[in-house]
């Protein structure tokens with residue numbers, strides 16, 4: 001890492017499109033992505049395997065932090081997708097369901113788990129720069145970042161997008177359940193005491209409700225060019 005190494009923080013709630021926008025911006029700049037939510041999801045997957053059937057709040061916090069600290073995980077970009085390997089197993093798709101998302105959100109509220117994952121996240125920052133996608137990228141992990149963007153959209157709009165994605169994949173879903181699941185996750189992520197989901201004081205807020213992927217990507221790229229990071 002050099003003094004000119006830059007980071008673009010993209011924070012916001014579940015389902016707002018951070019992953020899609022991160023990929024689009026990463027492609028334009030040729031920079032890697034930190035999908036920080038995946039680290040909480042991978043921890044949740046490993047916990048559910050090590051403690052089958054056990055509720056998160058019944059497991060000792062130091063054991064949870066220990067799992068987070070010692071994850072044997074690697075990332076590779078392949079065909080516009082981030083391929084994630086845990087202990088030699090491809091878990092790219094295994095971590096993307098609502099059960100793991102909900103467990104990840106519960107685990108992410110535990111300060112010792114967040115602490116255990118902090119340096120691992122910072123280690124993603126390499127020259128010339130990084131796109132960091134998460135909840136606390138601009139507030140906690142990379143407070144020095146010159147570009148901090150907070151994406152937002154209503155729970156209804158985010159649930160509609162998720163519903164369409166699932167439908168396109170031939171997976172049935174119930175829209176009102178999706179809205180409810182997002183609300184529960186937002187509530188937990190925004191109200192935890194450590195690193196709650198909120199815009200950094202110097203973040204630019206983009207409401208994506210009425211915008212296309214291209215419009216949001218163009219807006220992010222225009223902000224990036226204004227502060228001269230690329």
Ligand code: DC
Nearest residue numbers: 036037038040104105108134135136
């Ligand atoms: O972005 P995601 O849906 O994959 O994240 C899963 C959960 O992980 C989310 O509900 C909250 C948590 N998370 C977090 O607390 N901090 C981050 N930087 C990223 C995710």
